[in-house]
Amino acid sequence: MKFLKYIAVFLLIYTFYIVFTASLTGFSLALGFIASALLTGLLTPILVQRDIGARDLKRLAYLILYYLYYMIVEEYKAHKLVIKIVLSRKMNIRPAIVKVPFGVKTDYGVTLIAGSITNTPGTCVIDIDEKERAFYVHWIYATALEPEKAREAISKVFEKYASKIFG
Amino acid sequence: MKLSDIIVGIAMALLAVMLSYLMVYGGLGPIASYNIRPLAAAFLNNTYNPWQKIYSALSPEAVTAIVWDYRGLDTYFETSVLFIAIVGLVALFRGANIVQGISSKGLSIIVKTSTKIIVPLILVAGASLAFHGHLSPGGGFQGGSFMTVATALLAVAFSIEFLQQKRLSLNTLLAVRCVGLLAIAIVSVYLLINAVLLGGYAYIFQNMQRLLFSPNSLVAVGISQYSMPYWFLDRPLGGTLFFFNLSESIAVIGGLTLGAVLLLLRENELKTVIGGEEHE
Incomplete structure (x- = not known):
């Protein structure tokens, strides 16, 4: 799976964002989703080189x-x-x-x-x-x-x- | 006993006296007189006031409302001053550019890997400061500076040649800066252009509906109905404030990173620039 590593990095960044803002409002969740998705797309190639899987x-x-x-x-x-x-x-x-x-x-x-x-x-x-x-x-x-x-x-x-x- | 010891002792005593004065009286000067206090009361009453939109910025954060709405033009010129400083820096280093292959090793593998893990987290935390500038302390400049830490870390740990390989060259950074400033300018005149095209009236830096005045008197003649969106999902958006904060953070990350990279340029890259010409 090629996209699994993107999902993993996205989850890391988004979780950190939620913990940092300490807010579960739709406003901050929606904007954080956009920012995390952008950063994931930009930085995943630098962060993870190989594909990841269930193992x-x-x-x-x-x-x-x-x-x-x-x-x-x-x-x-x-x-x-x-x-x-x-x-x-x-x-x-x-x-x-x-x-x-x-x-x-x-x-x-x-x-x-x-x-x-x-x-x-x-x-x-x-x-x-x-x-x-x-x-x-x-x-x-x-x-x-x-x-x-x-x-x-x-x-x-x-x-x-x-x-x-x-x- | 030396003279310097006596001076240091007196200075310490003065500091203690002044600090205790501050704590007891709550300020270095006299407390604000009664005829100034209504100003603060007015700001607090109107910053977030959905029933009186013509006076309100519809943002719960009073400082951001003052900075980007009530005195927006002032803040715009402050941002321009920083931009002029960056322009001065670029002019001083004109002709210099990042050259590949001088010393591209960067720091050790441990520092590089740790930096790699922490950079996305710094960037997303900075972005959250910029997003919530109209709801909580923070804002565009703070968020942008926060994010610049990440790019500065990358530049130091991985070397500036790495930044250029990832297409963050000096020209790109300058372009990012300009896009941010342009976005601020567009947001500030957006309602005015809207109104002119539709045949109505509006102000520059208009946020919500505002009272219209006839040009020669202080009598309100109506209400300019144009207003920026003030609600997003379940929280106030503060109209222009959110867009100003977002644009400002983009402008700041571009400008400050450019400054940091320019100051990190190596001797070989700068020889032609700072060497000057040989004079007899």
């Missing part, structure tokens, strides 16, 4: 699952570590910049991993090497300096989900 619903389900898991489990773990460092009397840190390779292929997957790493306290992506497929990550308490071990500790979970969601 992408599974990916969407993974995305929601990942969001819940990330927000509840991963964020909690990372916060616990950083809170410990902040509250302790000694400066108990081992800062380092480590190289973390990644295996996902799509731009969206790379962005999801990078966003997840940066959003978790304690780690922060400072650069990306697209040729070597690796991030450079600043880590406040580095437990490993080798790329593969750092990958294990920092981004293994994110990568597992990112490859399932975006490929």
Whole structure:
């Protein structure tokens, strides 16, 4: 189906419009429909390159699952570590910049991993090497300096989900 | 103690005193006298008044009603001033154009993808500000500036060469700006042209029905019945206000993006323009 991706992008933009205006009057729904349709036509070729189909619903389900898991489990773990460092009397840190390779292929997957790493306290992506497929990550308490071990500790979970969601 | 420390201390004390004065008296000067207050009361009574259309702008948002209806001509010239500033910028950079292949990489893939996701959302939020300008705070200029953030982000994250590849060249942006201004001009004289063609009378910047005056006196001689649509589905449209806001947002996104892109031009593109001629 060629038009499915247009419909998906339209739904995203229109939903955001309704949430932003916080109004369900015919006036704002009608005008928002026109504006969202225009933007969808203009921007879909930039946003989505491949066609989408029913199998992408599974990916969407993974995305929601990942969001819940990330927000509840991963964020909690990372916060616990950083809170410990902040509250302790000694400066108990081992800062380092480590190289973390990644295996996902799509731009969206790379962005999801990078966003997840940066959003978790304690780690922060400072650069990306697209040729070597690796991030450079600043880590406040580095437990490993080798790329593969750092990958294990920092981004293994994110990568597992990112490859399932975006490929 | 240094002199600068004393000056800073006195300045801080003065700021605190002035702020507390503001809070206690509600203004830096005396409160408006009684003979000025009826003006505010008149605006509030007439901004949305379906029973007295000859005085009303039929828009619940008083500020927009004043800006685009009661003092519409003034606002038109304000918009023109901004346009003249853009014209000055274009004249200063005349001959410069975006050249492909200088440094088209842009920022990293992470920034590019995030920008890609957020651009349509910024654009639709800006559009909603422009649509609801006559119902809630916001309006054409605000909505247009809001949308310019998206194009400026694209220009920085993807490089200005990307904009040109997507057919947003300098000339297109200038054309968008001109279309917006032209739409404002057309809306402002639409009822007048309508009336002239039908053999009646109307004013420029007329919104709803207005009282007609004979040219030499202040005696009303009738009512100009021409009026812009004031209702769309289930909410007031405010007549010209909605169309002015829409046109203004188009004009602003064209003009401000043009300004941003001109200021982002690289050295190679500007050498012939700013280098000037060699003087002995």
